[in-house]
Amino acid sequence: MQPERSTSSTVTTRHAGNGSSDNHGQIGWSGVHYEIFVRSFADSNGDGIGDLNGVTNNLDYLKGLGISAIWLMPISPSPTYHKYDVTDYYGIDPDYGTMDDFRRLISEAHQRGIAVIIDLVIHHTSVRHPWFQEAAKGPDNPYWHYYKWLKPDEIKRRKLATRDITADSGERSPWHSVRGARYTEQYYAMFWSGMPDLNFDHQPVRDAVFAIARYWLNEVGVDGFRLDAARHLYRESEEPKNHEFWTQFGQVVEAATRGDGPSGAYTVGEVWTRPDRIAPYFRGLKANFNFDLQLMLTEIVRKENDTEDLIEYLSYVHATFSRVNPNFIDALLLSNHDQNRIGSLVKGKSDQQTMARLNVAANLLLTLPGLPYVYYGEEIGMLGMKPDESIREPFLWDIRAKDTQRTRWRRGTYSTSQTVRPVAQQEADPESLLNHYKRLIQFRNSHSILNNNLSRLVQVGIRQKGILAFIRQESTNDQRVLVVHNLTGKPIDVVLSPTEEWCRRIVFATAQGSLLIGDTITIPAYSCVVVE
Template sequence: MTTSPASASVNPASVNQLRTGRSGVHYEIFVRSFADSNGDGIGDLNGVTSKLDYLKDLGVSAIWLMPISPSPTYHKYDVTDYYGIDPEYGTMDDFRRLITEAHQRDIAVIIDLVLHHTSIRHPWFQEAAKGPDNPYWHYYKWLRPDEIKRRKLATRDITADSGEKNPWHSVKGASYPEQYYGMFWSGMPDLNFDYRPLREEVFSIARFWLTNVGVDGFRLDAARHLYRESEEPKNHEFWQEFGRVVEAAKPGAYTVGEVWTRPERIAPYFRGLKANFNFDLQLMVAEIVRQEDDTEDLVEFLTYVHKTFSNVNPEFIDALLLSNHDQNRIGSMLKGNIAQLKVAANLLLTLPGLPYLYYGEEIGMLGVKPDENIREPFLWDIRANDTQRTRWRRGTYSTSQTVRPLAQQQANPDSLFSHYKRLIAYRNSHPVLTDNLSRLFPTGIRQKGIVAFIRQASTGDAPLVLVVHNLTRKPIEVVFSPDESWCRCVVFETLPGSSFNDDRVTVPAYGCVVIE
């Protein structure tokens, strides 16, 4: 195979702040499950540091750590100290060393910042719960039961991100009638962003992590739910202010929001946040790969989505994923079918936008809700040899019997891991593919079992590339339309067996080709 001469001199994404998110591939880590450095069975920050060379070898340009601050729960999405590190995971010195070591490898570090709510054990809430006269009362949302009833707020519709139907909760033993609002459950009271002192405290927290500790950005949990749906413009306003605070503290710092709704309602969040996750695309990719046919018209959908986002912010970053800590793992969604998992990886890593890998996705880890089952220990090796496998829980879905551990896959050039590594390496080397702000154009190709699209770098000074995916188990001869007359040769193939002949290209079963 030939390689584009222009691609050879392009380096992977730098940790330079102004480029974080604009190129490269990100990797989500549940610290508890990733790697154990001290033998207590719980993954920790030093364990993550010990695996930075692995992540560098895989081709990752940034890691997103799920919450690392003190919390009473295993997942740590209910924080008790926004300025600390949970002792289960290590110390602030450990975290600073992780950042230093990551930066030495040109890997940025992004942390989960859970601003929507705190734990009921947070000192703010402990104070607020003393009553309406307490200075922290207004940090949270309180209403009297009669007002909740009058305003018809007593219940909420169950949504994909919260099963809580009755969001108003009483403080046990309280002498006052007011109840606090907790959208997710009674242990996570929502913060009140209408209260200016609370906002300023939140901004101080962001500055602390950016400037004092040195992180490169934030993933913003439940970004759409700071205010109720009827007050959604207030969400947009807050994130615009937050974005200005972040940019002033560390120019170029990266922000990505968890906003799960229609494209038209996601778009305004790009006024304050640089990226937002594309959950609709995630569901669509799993469906078309499973059916082995583009029944959803993926390119038409993405063209519409990107136009919608661009109308608000032409510099938007579309954050792409196959699964994460809240969704069933793509490995289980595709029933462990390695050929189809490779197709899903092909789409994730060639579509325009910023791809996120959920830890273990590259080795085909499995998992179906409840949440603990999609957050199982990473399989570094078979159990007898795996000194860093975490033991906080035994794997239910991902075990050495159901998933080949990394050590075995590293030695196999045909493994899912080897596929990810080779595809990421090529993506990182290519001036168009690694441009996460590059734009999508449809093609004239309309064939069953095929997804084809054109990408062009955001700068406009790089050549067009045509990417063709075969979703099926048989080779397909793809005939170009007159619109693809500029295509001259295949510069990359995920599987051997492609051939280019004048006005057509043959794509192997479950294969992908890049054409210039």
């Protein structure tokens, strides 16, 4: 059985980005976060599998990119390649290294002002987890109630035999039998039979999960958690129980990190539903991913026009979130480990147009209000379409003949040295997508309004085809900037409306040739400007 773990009262300094660790408990985390699938990122020992030391070895690359925090997909022991079915919540998977390796990664990251966030998968365990191995022995076992069991006739009577396919799970028949069992009860597994759902109505489950969170925060020193499947601890009909649990979890996280140093580790939830149903999760979680925005951004970039009324929609979303928690953090993304890569979704008629569209996608991600996430390889234009393995392909550091740290756990199908220019080539090209990301992130990090994910979004009077414009304004004073994006392949003259008469000078532009003369801004193709 998994032993109980003691927790330490030691407070670990939290890093909010750019070396700052003194205010994120008050105003929310800032900067840009970077999602890493460790298996694919960098191999340090030549076994073909990415590992924690590979991440540590490349922290200077991430610092050069301007990243303030890394989110590591699951690193605990697991029988699968993706490791979302955990067998030991207190360990490191041997494929990735040791706990000493992880502690060194945290120490080295903190020295560079980079926070470390880990994926915490508490919605379910592996069927090989000791809890489930015990539970499967039968109803008399004390771990039986760690999971959700029903008899077939009750499943039928309550009409629970099937579930609708959703964006995050294609499992239609979620009830499963234990092979060779003498009892008839079946266990519930929303994602697949190898991932049985935990029963959060059973207090010992909650206590165990809270102890796990305290361990990683207090004893190991991580800076926060990404919470997998946060909306699915309970069925949709019992969703208020989800809100109640995450509120309690948030209190545990605050208490675990409170002391003489800054309080409040970072938490971001995977909650995909309507804005009014996402909002209650902000009672316990600091941030939640905005998946609907991700879909809209893809369409806007692909169609080269704001066909989605993006700013009007975001204004509604932010107002909805703010009613529950004025200090909500909107977590922004273009793609992640579950979604087709943005590089494949916005392909143009030529490689040049595709790269230009990826510039636009980066412009939007890094100027909209909220906390942006970059999925590893996004900054070099990596490609990928489902199945999942093909959107989690090896990162490209150099051409294959020179790439000593490229992982080999699978051969790239979409992203190869022939289809995507590797880091080494892009670093040497001032006009590369990678250097475009670096310039954008550097400016964002240096700008007090753009880097404040609590700054407000204000709609503007500009209405032109191919243009997307908005104001970012400080919540505590009148400081503001106008951001204008040209989504198209042709330069556009943008005429300011009377409400933008305060605009005097362009302080940042992603392309040469941007001009502000009188009430007209000339914006080159596929570029954006920031105006004060």
